[in-house]
Amino acid sequence: xxxxxxxxxxxxxxxxxxxxxxxxxxxxxxxxxxxxxxxxxxxxxxxxxxxxxxxxxxxxxxxxxxxxxxxxxxxxxxxxxxxxxxxxxxxxxxxxxxxxxxxxxxxxxxxxxxxxxxxxxxxxxxxxxxxxxxxxxxxxxxxxxxxxxxxxxxxxxxxxxxxxxxxxxxxxxxxxxxxxxxxxxxxxxxxxxxxxxxxxxxxxxxxxxxxxxxxxxxxxxxx
Amino acid sequence: xxxxxxxxxxxxxxxxxxxxxxxxxxxxxxxxxxxxxxxxxxxxxxxxxxxxxxxxxxxxxxxxxxxxxxxxxxxxxxxxxxxxxxxxxxxxxxxxxxxxxxxxxxxxxxxxxxxxxxxxxxxxxxxxxxxxxxxxxxxxxxxxxxxxxxxxxxxxxxxxxxxxxxxxxxxxxxxxxxxxxxxxxxxxxxxxxxxxxxxxxxxxxxxxxxxxxxxxxxxxxxxxxxxxxxxxxxxxxxxxxxxxxxxxxxxxxxxx
Numbered sequence: 001x002x003x004x005x006x007x008x009x010x011x012x013x014x015x016x017x018x019x020x021x022x023x024x025x026x027x028x029x030x031x032x033x034x035x036x037x038x039x040x041x042x043x044x045x046x047x048x049x050x051x052x053x054x055x056x057x058x059x060x061x062x063x064x065x066x067x068x069x070x071x072x073x074x075x076x077x078x079x080x081x082x083x084x085x086x087x088x089x090x091x092x093x094x095x096x097x098x099x100x101x102x103x104x105x106x107x108x109x110x111x112x113x114x115x116x117x118x119x120x121x122x123x124x125x126x127x128x129x130x131x132x133x134x135x136x137x138x139x140x141x142x143x144x145x146x147x148x149x150x151x152x153x154x155x156x157x158x159x160x161x162x163x164x165x166x167x168x169x170x171x172x173x174x175x176x177x178x179x180x181x182x183x184x185x186x187x188x189x190x191x192x193x194x195x196x197x198x199x200x201x202x203x204x205x206x207x208x209x210x211x212x213x214x215x216x217x218x219x220x221x222x223x
Numbered sequence: 224x225x226x227x228x229x230x231x232x233x234x235x236x237x238x239x240x241x242x243x244x245x246x247x248x249x250x251x252x253x254x255x256x257x258x259x260x261x262x263x264x265x266x267x268x269x270x271x272x273x274x275x276x277x278x279x280x281x282x283x284x285x286x287x288x289x290x291x292x293x294x295x296x297x298x299x300x301x302x303x304x305x306x307x308x309x310x311x312x313x314x315x316x317x318x319x320x321x322x323x324x325x326x327x328x329x330x331x332x333x334x335x336x337x338x339x340x341x342x343x344x345x346x347x348x349x350x351x352x353x354x355x356x357x358x359x360x361x362x363x364x365x366x367x368x369x370x371x372x373x374x375x376x377x378x379x380x381x382x383x384x385x386x387x388x389x390x391x392x393x394x395x396x397x398x399x400x401x402x403x404x405x406x407x408x409x410x411x412x413x414x415x416x417x418x419x420x421x422x423x424x425x426x427x428x429x430x431x432x433x434x435x436x437x438x439x440x441x442x443x444x445x446x447x448x449x450x451x452x453x454x455x456x457x458x459x460x461x462x463x464x465x466x467x468x469x470x471x472x473x474x475x476x477x478x479x
Contacts, residue, residue: 054325054384068317070324080313097289097298104291105275138275 006065009034012048013059014041016212018111018163019071020059021202025159026078028198029086034061072103075159088155099150102142103160109135110164118174118213119222129177136183143189154196162193162203169206170213228302230255233269233281235262237457237465240292241280242414245455247296250405251303293323296407306404318392319407322385326411329381331358360418363426364466365473375428379435385412386436395438398445405446412439413446417459421466 011027011034013020027034039048039058051060051067061068061077068077079088089096113135116128139161143149149157168179180187193199217223232248232255234241248255260269260279272281272288282289282298289298300308309316359381362374389400389408397403405413419431433440446452 054388063314066314068314069321073317073320073324076320077313077317080316093298093301094284094287094289096301097294100294100297101289101291104294 008064010037010047010062011035011059012037012039012045012051012062014039016204016209017058018167021163021166021204022071022159023059023061023074023078024202025162025198026075026088028201029088029154029159029196030078030082031085032078032082072107072156072160075156079156087153088159090150090153090155095150099156102139102149102157106139106157106160106164110161114164114167114171117171117177118217119220121222125175129175132171132177133182136179136186140183140185143185147192148189154193158189158193162190162199165190165193166203166206166209167213170210173210174213174217227254228285231258231283232256233258233260233272233283234279235260237461238279239414239418242456243292243410244280244282244295244299246410246414246452247299247308249451249455250306250308250410251299253299253303293327296410300407308401308405308407308410310401310406315393322388322392322408323411325388326385326408326415329358329384330360330378330415360422363422363428363430364470365477367474371426371428375426375430378430382431382436382439386439389442390438398442400442405449409442409446413443413452414456416443416447417456417462418466420459421463424463425467425470 009027009032011020011023013023013036015038024036037045037047039045041058044056047062048058048060049056051062052058052069055069057069059069059071059074061074063077063081068074075088089099113128113132117125117132120128146152148154149161165179171177171179194203230248230253232241232244234244234257236259245257258268260266262279265277269279269281270277272283273279273290276290278290280290280292280295282295284302289295296308309319359374359378363371363378366374393400399405400408400412416431422428423430429435431440431443447456
């Protein structure tokens with residue numbers, strides 16, 4: 001293999017994926033150049049299947065030919081591979097533990113809970129709404145009056161959570177759940193994050209997300 | 224090196240997640256106090272220290288609590304430097320984290336909160352979930368016949384993938400996956416062994432041995448041979464009794 005052929009960064013991703021967006025935000029924060037490759041999830045590329053044979057999922061960050069998988073692992077890798085600028089995790093080990101704890105919580109709860117909002121109907125949807133509101137309030141409580149979840153610096157938890165804000169419009173349209181009304185203290189945080197170029201350039205238009213959700217609903221036969 | 228910290232671990236004696244933390248602290252040579260929690264009767268302390276999940280383990284260092292076993296392990300590694308649990312280069316570190324995550328995703332939990340997690344519910348009826356929704360270990364404990372065979376195959380497949388992955392990502396450079404001293408993967412995979420062995424005996428299945436996954440087997444054997452580990456793990460007969468009881472309850476409740 002020619003030297004330099006594998007050099008550089010490639011991000012295998014899917015435009016609407018909040019997990020992929022985390023990686024895009026992290027790379028942008030570090031000001032690192034990379035090649036973005038859109039995957040067709042119904043026809044996954046040989047490179048994706050080779051790079052993530054275990055889960056066969058995006059996002060995958062390929063750095064000089066070596067794949068890193070799982071979005072929060074990728075974000076931490078990006079932080080550690082470019083330690084000289086824009087730290088995404090705090091230096092103090094206790095603060096890092098708190099960041100990992102809350103990022104882990106976002107990971108465990110947001111996607112599954114959010115998905116239920118548009119996949120379910122009737123009583124099941126009402127249950128899902130209650131669950132989702134609880135999570136929002138928990139996050140609202142943790143944010144408190146801080147600028148970002150980690151304090152003054154934009155970091156791991158913000159990156160883990162902010163992509164899901166592009167789905168708020170869809171949650172309202174499908175489940176009549178207004179995240180802004182249920183967790184008003186998150187609103188200034190969302191605005192603050194979106195003012196960052198890394199975030200505004202990485203997140204999709206909420207209306208396009210809603211179009212996608214409607215498409216998925218057709219595919220799943222949900223009215 | 225600063226002054227010694229005040230360290231307290233809140234745990235449950237049978238919990239493998241708590242065992243992980245005991246081992247990590249001991250490997251780092253950290254002096255700590257241990258407080259046993261009655262999971263059927265959670266103390267106000269645990270509810271205060273871990274209000275989000277209300278679970279053990281919780282590690283409190285100089286009054287500040289850390290929860291979630293994986294978070295605690297990395298915290299311990301970063302707070303007490305030697306011996307290190309993860310590689311120094313970012314890429315190898317990312318691969319260690321990947322395999323830890325794989326182990327947790329496929330073998331320990333397939334859902335955010337599953338029956339085996341909540342040890343306080345032992346003896347109480349549980350929501351009936353399909354085998355595909357629970358960890359393979361739990362599926363094995365509660366199944367018979369065809370279901371048991373399927374769950375067993377799944378468990379073995381996970382270990383096979385782990386073996387292959389570890390061999391590819393971490394060239395052999397010592398008795399442990401990490402090298403000359405045990406690291407994060409050694410601690411996590413090694414700690415799972417007692418439970419695995421007990422499940423094998425109780426359900427009469429073969430899950431983990433030298434023939435099927437020779438590399439993993441030798442790494443786990445090296446880890447379990449350490450005196451420190453031998454003196455810290457829950458006695459096997461107690462683990463066996465607990466698993467046996469769980470299977471009895473699961474099989475009898477499925478007959479109702």
